[in-house]
Every structure is written in C-alpha cells, then in structure tokens.
Amino acid sequence: xxxxxxxxxxxxxxxxxxxxxxxxxxxxxxxxxxxxxxxxxxxxxxxxxxxxxxxxxxxxxxxxxxxxxxxxxxxxxxxxxxxxxxxxxxxxxxxxxxxxxxxxxxxxxxxxxxxxxxxxxxxxxxxxxxxxxxxxxxxxxxxxxxxxxxxxxxxxxxxxxxxxxxxxxxxxxxxxxxxxxxxxxxxxxxxxxxxxxxxxxxxxxxxxxxxxxxxxxxxxxxxxxxxxxxxxxxxxxxxxxxxxxxxxxxxxxxxxxxxxxxxxxxxxxxxxxxxxxxxxxxxxxxxxxxxxxxxxxxxxxxxxxxxxxxxxxxxxxxxxxxxxxxxxxxxxxxxxxxxxxxxxxxxxxxxxxxxxxxxxxxxxxxxxxxxxxxxxxxxxxxxxxxxxxxxxxxxxxxxxxxxxxxxxxxxxxxxxxxxxxxxxxxxxxxx
RNA sequence: GACCCCAUCGUCUAGCCUGGUCCAGGACAAGAGCUUUUCAAGCUCUCGACACGGGUUCAAAUCCCGUUGGGGUCACCA
Numbered sequence: 001x002x003x004x005x006x007x008x009x010x011x012x013x014x015x016x017x018x019x020x021x022x023x024x025x026x027x028x029x030x031x032x033x034x035x036x037x038x039x040x041x042x043x044x045x046x047x048x049x050x051x052x053x054x055x056x057x058x059x060x061x062x063x064x065x066x067x068x069x070x071x072x073x074x075x076x077x078x079x080x081x082x083x084x085x086x087x088x089x090x091x092x093x094x095x096x097x098x099x100x101x102x103x104x105x106x107x108x109x110x111x112x113x114x115x116x117x118x119x120x121x122x123x124x125x126x127x128x129x130x131x132x133x134x135x136x137x138x139x140x141x142x143x144x145x146x147x148x149x150x151x152x153x154x155x156x157x158x159x160x161x162x163x164x165x166x167x168x169x170x171x172x173x174x175x176x177x178x179x180x181x182x183x184x185x186x187x188x189x190x191x192x193x194x195x196x197x198x199x200x201x202x203x204x205x206x207x208x209x210x211x212x213x214x215x216x217x218x219x220x221x222x223x224x225x226x227x228x229x230x231x232x233x234x235x236x237x238x239x240x241x242x243x244x245x246x247x248x249x250x251x252x253x254x255x256x257x258x259x260x261x262x263x264x265x266x267x268x269x270x271x272x273x274x275x276x277x278x279x280x281x282x283x284x285x286x287x288x289x290x291x292x293x294x295x296x297x298x299x300x301x302x303x304x305x306x307x308x309x310x311x312x313x314x315x316x317x318x319x320x321x322x323x324x325x326x327x328x329x330x331x332x333x334x335x336x337x338x339x340x341x342x343x344x345x346x347x348x349x350x351x352x353x354x355x356x357x358x359x360x361x362x363x364x365x366x367x368x369x370x371x372x373x374x375x376x377x378x379x380x381x382x383x384x385x386x387x388x389x390x391x392x393x394x395x396x397x398x399x400x401x402x403x404x405x406x407x408x409x410x411x412x413x414x415x416x417x418x419x420x421x422x423x424x425x426x427x428x429x430x431x
Numbered sequence: 432g433a434c435c436c437c438a439u440c441g442u443c444u445a446g447c448c449u450g451g452u453c454c455a456g457g458a459c460a461a462g463a464g465c466u467u468u469u470c471a472a473g474c475u476c477u478c479g480a481c482a483c484g485g486g487u488u489c490a491a492a493u494c495c496c497g498u499u500g501g502g503g504u505c506a507c508c509a
Contacts, residue, residue, distance in 0.1 A: 009509045139507040146509045170504040239457040265442050268459045319471035394468035406470035
C-alpha cells in the first residue's frame, strides 16, 4: 500500500512551493489508492506557531487535499530519543557537549562511503559521504534535528514514497545513512523541481504573493490554482491546459514530472482562473461573493434578494478575472449614486447631452414592458430618430449609470438597475 | 569555494528514454485584425526557442564529453 506524506513546518504560511509538493503527494496517493499523511514538523519550539498550523491546514483543505492521518512531531520526542539511544548503544553515535551550550548532543558517526540514490524523477544520483560531517541527531536541548526526526517518522509511519522538493536532494544521503544505521527499509524518493520567482531566484514576497491563502484572498479559485500548480513541471502530453484535479488523478504520472525548475507566472494563473470562473456554478460563485458584499456594506447579511444577486453574478461572471473583481465592477448596482471615474467622465460626459438623455428617459418610462429586448429597441429607435450612431450615446449613458467605461452590455445594465434608478442617474446630467 | 541538480520561444511546456515523420508543436504573454455598445470572452494572423563547442552517426533537439549559464545544499533551521 502506497503511503506518502506532506511534512510542512509551521514556521510560516503554506506557500506556493509547499502547495505544489502537497498536490503531487496527494495526487500520487489518490492515484494509487494509498494514504496521504500529514506530518507537522514542529520540532523547533521557538519558530513554530499554532496559528501557522491552522493556516496550513486551512490552505490544504481549501485546495482540496484531504489527508488520511495527521501527526505532530512535537508529540513524538520520546520516540526520537529512543532511537538515538539505540544508535548510541550500538556505537553508531556519540555524545558531545558544545562549549556554548548546556547538556550534551547526540551525534551520528557518518560512515564514509559512496552511496547511490534512485530517484523516480532523476534516475540515479551518486554521493560521496566522506564529504559529509557527523550529524547531530538530538540537540543539547533534547529536541531532534530535522533529518533524524524525518527518517524515524518516515520509517515508523511506513512511508513508501518520499516526494519532496529538490532542495532536499542533499539531505537524502544523510537520511539514507540513517535508514541503514537504524535498519529501516528505504522508501522510494522523488525530488520535485523548485518553483522560482520571475526574477529567477526563489519565490519571495518581493516578487508577489507567496502564500496559498493570499491567492484565496485575492479571489482565485482553488481549482484554478490546483490546475496551474499541476502544470508547473508536468504536462498531460496532449497540449491540454485545463485539467481539474479529479481528472489529474487518472492522468498524473510522477515519473513524467520535469527536472527543470519552473517560474511562477501570474499571467497564466490569471488566464486559468478566468477559464474556471466562466464555468463555475453561479450559485457557488455567489456564495463566494456574498461575504465580500456584506463586508463592503453593499448588502445586509441574511437580508437580500438572492435571485437578483445570482442574476447579477451571471451577468459579470464571464468577464471576471478574479472573484474580487465583482465587488469593484458591480458597485454601481449597490450604491445610491455611482462612483464616477474622472477619466471616464472626461472622455464621455463633457458634451451636453441633456436633450438626448431627456428623450431617452421619457421613452424608457413610457415602456409597457421593461425587459432587455424592449430597452434595446427603445434605445435603437431613439438613436435612429436622432440620426446618430448608437455608440455616441451608449458610452455617455454607460458612464452616467455605472461611472465606468467597462462592464456588461448597456441594456442589461439598465434592466438590472431598473427604470427608476436609471432615469434618476441620467437626470443628474440634464441641464 | 566544495558537492549536487538542471539547460527547447519572454514564461509554462510537447518532442528526448526507443536518433530520421521537427527548417521543432501547443498554451500564456506581446503585437495586429475581426466582432462591436465599452470591457472581458471568442475567432484569425504575426512575433518568437533546441545555451555554446566538440564528438558518435548516412542522419542529433534527441546519444557521449567538455564549456558556459542558472539553481540547490553545505546549522545543535526545517
């Protein structure tokens, strides 16, 4: 039975790289009908914070990576100590006191040899362990070091495949020596290429958001982020770009993962997000938008016309780039008066259109049926009577109603605004 | 610096393992156009890469060696 693990350290948020590692582990477990295990590596008492544990768990849940088991290293110190004692007794480790510290550390005598690692992605990698100095197993404060706790846990938890970032390649020979010394069977290794920032260096806050939760706040859909992360270092081979994770379970093959590090490209994530946004269920999208509208005071929690809101969401849905665009673009439908963008006004509202606006409001109010088709017909007949092109009146009306040059079709806007609000807004520009 | 990893359009990649079908395909971005009531979407087109140098071979993006470049690791952090 395949057992993989994702082992984040709660010393910070779950970032993009961690999310991708979690994704590939999760995918592998689900594809092989194995177990996906979460191990919180909180051995660093000073830097580990419970709020980071919460943040990481929330992010993983949001991304859709459900775990089968969860462990905390901070609760397993006695296990690590037991195995360190064992190595001590077997003469494979020794105690040593550092001059600047109280207590003694337990240190592993690194055997000098050539060692070969078989990597699922990179084939064979050879190391010369004579280049590695003796490794601390248990620190002077009795807490285990990363490499030691990692090996003991991976063995105790029966991890069959260690899928992790490239940055762990040089830890691998150290860990393999430990497996051997402890008499544990070796898991299979797969080292994933790193995700880089646009500057070619490590993904850092300087070059954009790094935390998974940031993308959630920014209005990206979990499915879109999963899809994007999947495409970083892996491709289905048939030129397809849009693959949801449930389908990816069937297609994903760890041995096909690229060896090259990939650059995180916000533009492509944006495109994928837009593709998902167009197809996401409008009801679900509405659920995501409601809290934002409540926060902006555009609607009252538990007291709004949901059907009307869903129609509005449908209206804007195909043009959204991120979920959060809705509150910005549809604000005029919730505000008493639209916020007029000065640049838009400068462009379309400098000419006096009193007569045209007046005639339009009169025609609108005279409509027997107030639906999108009638509104359009009403508008078209007016411009035809006036002998002008539709666009010469469309743009000014749009800016007067919405305050913006962008947005859905004008007749839809008028329909959802209603005749009263529409006329009221137009009247402000009638002298 | 030592050790390790990597190297196809600006970016993500297909092709590489099993040399010829590749004067290298797709997507994002960029540019142009269509549509047109704006924006978004959509459609059409354009720009654009096998890092370099040696081999091996009838034939190399594909195999080998070297160079260069980029990245990672060298903690009583994880």
